[in-house]
Amino acid sequence: MRRKSTRTVFVILSLLLVAVLLAACGTDTPKTTPGNETTPTGAALEDDKVFKNRVTIQIPVYDRGVEGLPPVDDNYWTRWIQKEFGDKNNITVEYVAIPRSDEVNKFNMLLAAGDAPDIIFHYDFPAAVAYYDAGAIQKIDIDMLKQYAPTYYQKNVDLDMLKYGVLDGEQYFIFASRPTAYNWLTMIRQDWLDKVNMSMPTNLDEYINVLRAFRDNKLGGPNTIPAAHRLPYPNGYFANAYRPYPIPEEELALYSDLSVVALTWEPVKQNIKTDNLLWNEGLISQNFALDSDGTKAKADFVNGVAGVYGDYLTKEGIIDVLLSNVPDAKLSLLPATAGVPKGGVPAERAYWPFGMIIGFNSASSEDEVKATMMLLEWMIQPDVLFTLQNGIEGKTYTMGEDGLPVAIGDYKGEERMNYNSNKDMWCLVIEGKDYGSEEANLKVQMTTFAPDGFEYLIKDRYEECIANQKYWYTDFLFDVGIPAVSEYKSILQEKFQEYYTALVMCDPSEFDALYEKYCKEYLDAGFQKIIDQKKEAYERMKK
Amino acid sequence: MELKPTAHKTVKSMKKGFMYYVKRDWQLYLLLIIPIAMVIVFKYFPMAGLVIAFKDYKILKGFMGSEWVGFKNFVEIFSNKDFYRALRNTLTLNGLDLLLGFPMPIILALMLNEIRSLWFKKINQTLLYLPHFLSWVIIAGVAYQLLQPGTGLVNVLLRNMGLKEVPFLTENTHWVFTYVFIGIWQSMGWGTIIYLASITSINPELYDSATIDGAGRWGKIRYITLPGIRSTITMLLIINLGRIMGSSFERAHSLGNPIVKEVSSVIATYVYSAGIQAQKYSLTTAVGLFQSVVGLILVLVSDWISKKIGDEGLL
Incomplete structure (x- = not known):
């Protein structure tokens, strides 16, 4: 009797198992x-x-x-x-x-x-x-x-x-x-500037000289990084300061894009060329390519190794950590003009x-x-x-x-x-957060984003934004979707990071040849299709 | 007396039909249904999804609603430079893994087998198994901490000893070997298990007679242990050959970086970026199908060869 009941239990159990297995994979009723x-x-x-x-x-x-x-x-x-x-x-x-x-x-x-x-x-x-x-x-x-x-x-x-x-x-x-919001900003170590006895840079040449002085004086110790640099976001390399001003509308339509970097566009080339120079002179993080999420750049800055750092300022996690490591660190806003080459304007990407x-x-x-x-x-x-x-x-x-x-x-x-x-x-x-007026908003932002004693960073940034806003422009907005963008963007984003790394780390004498080669591959990988489709959409809109 | 009828029965029952066995051992067959159902449900049913390799799969249209496009996806892959780069890297990296990595567990198993102190052997085995249980993300994190240029521990050490830094992870050739050696380190301990098991199945009397015949340790390894595990080696070689087209996504993705993309992009990472991220599911299903077919052919060919040269095959 006992044996029989065991058997029955066994049969039921195994059938149940199979049933469960099949049921789990059965087609759902269309929802x-x-x-x-x-x-x-x-x-x-x-x-x-x-x-x-x-x-x-x-x-x-x-x-x-x-x-x-x-x-x-x-x-x-x-x-x-x-x-x-x-x-x-x-x-x-x-x-x-x-x-x-x-x-x-x-x-x-x-x-x-x-x-x-x-x-x-x-x-x-x-x-x-x-x-x-x-x-x-x-x-x-x-x-x-x-x-x-x-x-x-x-x-x-x-x-x-x-x-x-x-x-x-x-x-x-x-x-x-x-x-x-005015919390996206670049900070520079004011105490370093004071030590090398230099004034705040106002254009790219001055900025490079400041970085050279940081490097030569080893202000951050033996591994000094004059400016912290990370691998750019795969879509975020706008080369705003290198763009012509005012920018021809067609160029804006074809090349200004939040999801795909316009590698073949002259401003982007010039910007990468500057990065190449900075890297070869040892002025930006040498291992930037291994830092795809920016943690290394941030660590270098808060540890007092790096002199310049850009990020969304938050109340906690950046300045407070820096101060705990380097109590006498002083910070200033690096003006946007410090990144602008001769003849350029401090343009930025304006939000919609x-x-x-x-x-x-x-x-x-x-x-x-x-x-x-x-x-x-x-x-x-x-x-x-x-x-x-x-x-x-x-x-x-x-x-x-x-x-x-x-x-x-x-x-x-x-x-x-x-x-x-x-x-x-x-x-x-x-x-x-919107409290009804610019003034009120700024006041809240100063206490929300900056730690005590550093509210001036947000204020300086606000004033800079107001002063420079005339140079800003939004991306061009098409009235139709550009299918090639969604089709090719992830491939192109990956390629951009690869090519960018190689272009920044190559010998300056090889830069142009390498750039030509990558541009061709980039166009073949889908960028040409994006340009073509955008051009078509743009011309249709203008009719 | 017991033996004879049983033997007789066996011979006789050879002629009996399938249903006879089902009736006699129905409990066992019932038990078998579970794993078979498992294989069918999880291995064979999903194969129906392979149809999207021949369709222009749109996520909102579903498997059935998407349009048929014939071999368009395959044409697109085989005309894509990135695919060839990924294919080349997959074959190179897996080839090196096989060449350098395959003998390691065998050597290690032979060495472990020669250790006489039991506790020492156990401790070593456990330590050797450990890396197998670490995720690649962790291994890569540790590798980058140790090996990166400038601030990596190993490079700091080299620099302080007055030597030149080694770009383990930032130069193509160095990266390939770093990749292969980390892989060997991670998997060799675990790989010894099967060999050790198969060594224990060797009749100890063979060793005794060899001792009497005057064989030393080398002699015993050479003439008894190795031939004893030969079929296991062949079997594992066949399995590994079948995997040469496959690739571990975690390993390549977490150890890779944009500087060495030229050599670190393998089929798995290509499928990830071109398929999952770009949502070209049809395209990558085609890649997967191609990969599986080549893998199958490789297994069949190596199985055929091993049977030709007189070893037992797998199939």
Whole structure:
């Protein structure tokens, strides 16, 4: 008897195993609507906009892999949003973590699986257009937007942003606004400058001489690096200071691009040539090619080995560490003009007036879109936005005498903010903190980004930006997608890093020949196709 | 008395049909269903996805909805310079791995086998297995800390001894050998396990008789141990030959850097950048298919050769 029962159990178990195995791989029932299957259509009451039946919306949120913080899709603030917004409107707000460094892949996989969130976003316009080209974005009903997100709609109208979201004559994207931030800056060790008795460089030649003096006097010890240098971002080599001014519009259209470096463009060549000179003279990090994420450059600077360093300034992690290593370090803003060759202007890449580019998933139901619009509308309300950006008074910030919040950086309690003051949540409505006036914004930025005693860096940078802004320009905006960009960009980005490294590290006498060779390979690898397609689109627009 | 009927039965049952065995040993066959289902589900079902090598796969259209394009993807690969570079590097690096790396576990196993002190042997074995369990990302991190120019520990040491720095990771030839040697270091300990197991299966009486015949340690290794594990060596060689077209993504990706791209780009990293990052899934499926077909041919050929020269084959 006993034997028989063992046998039966065994048979059942093995059948179960096989069944489970097969079931796990069975074809899913095609899921047309992401999110909740209980979502009925047309359930919204028109008047008070509360849904009769529960609606589930999925909102993407960047996961930047920052250590020591709660998960981006489940933390105090996601629960706060659920409580304050979701529960009151009969909406379940689910957050979907999107790895920042791999966002396009993640979105594509979710789209392929039919699991993509209701919002599909990207910071870069051509990349957003690529989602549209793939059929992942649905048309936006402007009347619906007006009804369910009037404030959000009005902001888009006031800042004249809606026009950018029109593709082939229809509205597909709406935008978060972008107040300017002034924390991207280059710092130079003022104490080093004082030691070599030199004044602040104001053009490229002076700058190179300063670096030479840093090198010759070994101010950072035996391994002195005059200027910290990292491997450029694969897409971020704009050569702004080397561009002609004013720039002919066609050149801007063909070569100014956030995703592919225009290696074959003369300004880029000149910029790399300067880097080649700096490298060969030992004026920038010799191992920059091994530093693809900038950690080495940062380490060199905060350890007092490097004299010049550019980064997004943050309250913690840069200057405070430098001071703990080199207590008497003094810092100044390196003016943008120090990077400008003779005859050039301190041009920089200006942002578009918009921040996050937002489209609605083409598979989302009408109710889901409405609910998502309601979330945007709720989030853009000043009091909600203020809480999301600053947290809880007394815990994450204190109110200053001037009525502006001052962040408490080291609050570790339950209500602590997610990375960068919850930015990845409220980026759906605005790209920075806006307190109504330039002055107020600057004041908050000075305390937000700079450690105590170094607020002047942000202020100097602000003044420089205001003075130079006349030279800045945005990338050209095409009214159609350029398919070749999305097709070839990752290949070209990889090639750019490879070629850039070789060009910077080669003997100056070989530079021109090598550059010619790489340009040809670069064009063959797809850049020619990009130029051709852009040219065609540009000429069609000009007609 | 017991033996005879059993033997008889065996001979007789040879003629019985398949169903007879299924009926008699049905529990065992049931047990077999699990691994077979596993192989079918995880190895054979996904092969249906290979169709996208012949399609213009669009993620939103799916496997079925994408358009057929015939051999267009293959034409595109075989006219791409980067693919040839990756192919060349894959073959060179794997060839060197095989040439320098294949004998190492054998030598190491023979050496371990000669150690008489048991605890010393155990400690050594454990230490040798350890690197196998480290991820390539960690190994590469350590390698860069030790070997990078300027601030790497080894180069600092060399410099302070008055020697010239060695560009282990930043010059093509040096990089290739660094890559190969780190690979050998990582895998040789683990590779000894199979050889050690197969050495223990050698009849100890053979060693005793060899001792009586006056064979020394070398003699025993040469005439007993090595021939004893010969079939294992052949088998592993065949397996390794089948892998010569494959490549470890983690290893090449984490040890590589833009300076040595010319020699560090292998098929796996090419597939990653051209396929996953650029989302040309069709193109890289075609590469994968090509890789597998060549691998299969290599295994079949080496199996055929080994049977020709009188060894046991794998198939």
